Amino acid sequence: MKATTGVGKRLRALRGREGLTQTAMATRLGISASYLNLIEHDRRPISANLLLTLAQRFDLDLRSFAASEDQKLVADLMEALGDPLFEGHAVSEADVREIVGASPEVARAMVHLHHAYSAARGSVDSLAEQVIDRQELAGIDRRGLSSEQVSDVIQRHNNYFPELEAEAERLWKDGRLESDDLFGALAQHLERAHRVTVRVVTVGEMPGAVRRYLPQKKELLISEVLRRGSRNFQLAYQVGLIDCAPTLERLAQDAMLTSPDARALAKVALANYFASAVLMPYEEYRKAAEELRYDLDLLGHRFRVSFEQSCHRLTTLHRKGAKGVAFDMVRIDIAGNISKKFSATGIRLPRFGGLCPLWNVHAAFLQPGVIHTQLSRLPDGATFFSVARTVRKHRGGYRAPDVLYALGLGCAVEEARRLVYADGFDLENPAAATPVGVTCRICERLDCRARAFPSIHQPLQVDENVRGVSFYAPVKEDE
Secondary structure: OOOOOOHHHHHHHHHHHHOOOHHHHHHHHOOOHHHHHHHHOOOOOOOHHHHHHHHHHHOOOHHHHOHHHHHHHHHHHHHHHOOHHHOOOOOOHHHHHHHHHHOHHHHHHHHHHHHHHHHHHHHHHHHHHHHHOOOOOOOOOOHHHHHHHHHHHHHHOOOOOHHHHHHHHHHHHHOOOOHHHHHHHHHHHHHHHHOOEEEEEOOOOOOOOOEEEEOOOOEEEEEOOOOHHHHHHHHHHHHHHHHOHHHHHHHOOOOOOOOHHHHHHHHHHHHHHHHHHHHOOHHHHHHHHHHOOOOHHHHHHHHOOOHHHHHHHHOOOEEOOEEOOOOEEEEEEOOOOEEEEEOOOOOOOOOOOOOOOOOHHHHHHHOOOOOEEEEEEOOOOOEEEEEEEEEEEOOOOOOOOOEEEEEEEEEEHHHHHHOHHHOOOOOOOHHHOEEOOOOHHHOOOOOOOOOOOOOOOOOOOOOOOOOOOOOOOOOOOOO
8 A cells, every 4th residue: 555654755765865766775775776766756654764864864953854853844834825926826735745745855945935025025024114204224124034933943843842841950959949939049149159139129229121131230120010930030040141151052053043142032932931940840830730730820829820821832842751631822912913822733723814703812811811712723623622821921110001912721621620720611523613714815715704814725705796704715606
């Protein structure tokens, strides 16, 4: 029976890049040319031992042969083709899968080209706005692309960094930390190990900032506006920057990070990861999460952390043999802009477009501070359970308004029973799930009345004599 893995096409492409004949490559792999021919035509599966030999002989990243990488690449290319730039070009997902299977490097190049186009378009828009407003032209912001690179690195590591977990555990041991007075213990560690003094200062002394480190003075300033948990977090973050400098530097040299801005942003994200690992030690936090059935409020109280910090930590519980529920996480502002995202379930969250408006993370803004729950179903039948709630970011000082975000946390329906929030839901009934998509342009639900844009799966059809509930949803004859 013919295999459907698509590995053969990748192997053939690798051989072409190396400039080898089938006989020459088979010799290097220690197999017969006829067997290699069968694998290249997907008529024989590739064994684990042969994959390892490939990795050794050709310095190959085996993740490039993984099905999950194919799915990620298909989703990325579908989103790129959903750009209005390709209006009128009906490209199906089957077409994209064929491209990815046959020529993955061409597909990656197309995605990279679209990223470059989007960044250039954003720069041009920014430049035009500055010219119109008669502002200075220097310093056009390109951080969006850098943040996407950092997100890609975190996603590739599945948001789990064992080196930083080990550093956090070492700090608890060597720094003699105590949970009852973590702030004092961290401050003592900075003083004892690095001669750094910690001071809590007034808003007047440090306007517009909540933490400031002065290397020359060996002084760390923490704003009085921060609550206890946030003060602990900022202290642990600074410890991470100093104690874990070599580890952070090495991780930030990832090949996916192509600019100094991206590498600097990655170090910040990784130091934040370390701080979370200090405040919520892995095994202690995982066991508490299971015991409390992932009750976010109770976890926050027990570890003296915020709702958002609890959610972040839950997305990192991927240690082999001691995993928690696999969560996706997304944070949006009231305008729908995605500022944080991570997927452990395989959902490809949009890079540039808006998130489907039917997700409960949007509804969270209607009742700030209240937990919203949702059972949802994607067009491909994948079903998820999610919780969402607003979080406030205090900007310091009574004149500075808080910024309101909504944060959503979701998991596959198969794991939902482990969550206290799923009690009372009919998780086995597909009809009980809300039909959702990921983003409008690539969503296959052509009859969705919440559509904001036409789908790439069907050309836009306009009938001047008929107006449906949604301009982009086709009107049925019986409506």
